[in-house]
Amino acid sequence: MPDSPAAPPVLPARDLPDMPEPRVEERPLSGAGGFGMLAVVLVLVLGGVALLALTGVLGPAAAGAGGFALLVGLVLAAGLTAVAPGEARVVQLFGRYLGTIRTSGFRWLNPFTQRRKISTRIRNHETELAKVNDADGNPIEIAAVVVWQVRDTAKASFEVDDFVEFVAIQSETAVRHIATSYPYDNQGAPGLSLRDNADEITGRLSAEIAARVESAGVAVIESRITRLSYAPEIAQAMLRRQQAGAVVAAREQIVEGAVGMVKQALDRLSEQDVVDLDEERKASMVSNLLVVLCGDRDTQPVVNTGSLYS
Numbered sequence: 001m002p003d004s005p006a007a008p009p010v011l012p013a014r015d016l017p018d019m020p021e022p023r024v025e026e027r028p029l030s031g032a033g034g035f036g037m038l039a040v041v042l043v044l045v046l047g048g049v050a051l052l053a054l055t056g057v058l059g060p061a062a063a064g065a066g067g068f069a070l071l072v073g074l075v076l077a078a079g080l081t082a083v084a085p086g087e088a089r090v091v092q093l094f095g096r097y098l099g100t101i102r103t104s105g106f107r108w109l110n111p112f113t114q115r116r117k118i119s120t121r122i123r124n125h126e127t128e129l130a131k132v133n134d135a136d137g138n139p140i141e142i143a144a145v146v147v148w149q150v151r152d153t154a155k156a157s158f159e160v161d162d163f164v165e166f167v168a169i170q171s172e173t174a175v176r177h178i179a180t181s182y183p184y185d186n187q188g189a190p191g192l193s194l195r196d197n198a199d200e201i202t203g204r205l206s207a208e209i210a211a212r213v214e215s216a217g218v219a220v221i222e223s224r225i226t227r228l229s230y231a232p233e234i235a236q237a238m239l240r241r242q243q244a245g246a247v248v249a250a251r252e253q254i255v256e257g258a259v260g261m262v263k264q265a266l267d268r269l270s271e272q273d274v275v276d277l278d279e280e281r282k283a284s285m286v287s288n289l290l291v292v293l294c295g296d297r298d299t300q301p302v303v304n305t306g307s308l309y310s
Contacts, residue, residue, distance in 0.1 A: 019215040026154040029091055029099025034080055034106030044073030079111035086121040090157045100153045116157060122149045122221065127172050131231055134194065136183045139231035146171045146209055147221040155217030163216045170212040178205045184230065194228055201225065262289045
């Protein structure tokens with residue numbers, strides 16, 4: 001069996017919005033078969049039309065019966081409802097919620113009911129590019145994509161005015177809250193950062209959005225940060241800082257490697273008894289090798305034509 005999706009991380013209660021308890025929940029509704037009722041409607045309508053056409057032969061009674069049959073057929077036809085895959089119909093009768101039809105097919109319902117169509121397909125919402133300050137006060141630009149789906153059609157219909165707009169606004173709010181709760185880059189300090197801990201941050205973003213839209217009957221499948229960068233006014237300064245950090249890290253690695261190579265060279269000279277160097281000459285050799293190995297440019301060799309120590 002495939003692995004079940006990992007549960008989103010549990011956020012502290014203080015980080016979750018306090019949403020009201022839902023007053024209504026979805027309940028299933030089946031309705032009657034649509035094709036059988038369609039046959040009844042056709043018989044009534046065609047029979048009514050035929051009786052009206054034969055009024056001159058059958059008399060006024062035929063006209064009354066035909067008109068009544070035609071009227072009943074048209075009223076019953078108003079209850080015929082087609083439900084497509086990936087859709088649901090929320091049914092109300094005089095303001096009272098009766099249930100939700102999720103089974104796709106041709107159904108018949110009370111013709112006096114109101115049937116609201118709601119898509120249960122998976123949807124994407126991409127937030128606008130937001131400019132906010134991170135936890136360190138640096139202005140950043142951030143955007144995210146939220147994948148969501150309606151799970152409770154009753155809540156989506158009656159708990160909020162417009163569940164699509166509700167998801168959009170709550171997603172924007174959650175993205176801004178997450179962006180202000182963490183630094184863009186922690187610069188080696190302990191803790192989460194937006195740039196270095198993408199999986200943890202997106203997990204918390206999904207959890208917060210899910211908590212915000214749960215009262216609207218919406219389930220969040222996934223959310224991902226699609227754009228994250230410093231604001232243009234500080235981007236160049238932050239780029240220079242990152243470049244400086246990269247240069248320092250590279251220099252540390254170069255120096256560490258150079259020290260190892262110098263130590264290896266001195267050990268080889270000593271083991272193979274190539275030349276006997278005193279401490280002063282060893283220090284001079286170490287200095288020259290480090291300059292050669294750590295320099296930015298190629299070295300120019302100097303040939304000593306004198307004695308060993310001149």
